Amino acid sequence: MSRAALIMVLGLGLFAGCYGPKSDPEGTVKSFYSAIEAEEWMTLHEMIDPESLQKSGGPGRAAAFYYSIYQDIQDLDLTIEESLVTRPDETAVVRFKCTATFRALGEMPHDNDCSDTLSLRYHDGKWYIMIPGTEGLRPKI
Template identity: 70%
Template sequence: MSRAVLIAALGFSLFAGCGGPKSSPEGTVKSFYSTIESQDWLDLAEMVDADSLSKSGGPQRVAAFYYSIFQDVRDIDLTIEEALVQVPNQQAAVKFKCTATFRALGEMPYDRDCSDILPLRWRDGKWYIVVPGTGGLRPSL
């Protein structure tokens, strides 16, 4: 294998491993918003809890929900404030500060607050996002 092909393959594997659910609630939230920032709408579904996906109508509906909110996003600045594992390795909530910079075609960029508290569920060694309105009570920290 040539050196250029090897370097390209290593670079791709590094970036391919960046998305998806993580072993920490904070990591999953960061990965989720990074995926939104890169506008990989269908890749969001792999970070959403299976029950939440089912109650939302499937991966395409979840992608459409987040697309409708973040379709013109160009940059997201996210800082985790607090993470609380509510039931050991079952449920968690992550509170974060978030500013999204939007820029629609032909418009000037503007910032909007996207700070929130997201609930997560633990499955198969990773944390998954619970879509708002599909998981019972809203978490509070």
């Protein structure tokens, strides 16, 4: 393989594994659920609002919370339905449809609805997810 092709393949591999907060609310939600689908539990805290993370008990507790819900995930299909920046450069709400295919050891695969509405908070040019129950009132669009 040529050196240029190798560099391109390595670059794509690094980009494919790049999770983290994004510059738009929809991007952060997609990145967050991509990390869940890839079972990258310890990277989730990078996309969670620091105040929300502190209220939930820190990165380990946040990872354990999402692991307990999605530990047997095999596939995840997420579609953003609506995104609304409620206060520019402060808060946003994203509503999405989500279907997760689970397959626990010894069980047949089954689909569960994981659709939700999440609040996000803006910091330093990026949007961060508020863990449900730490943001106050439940968001609605």
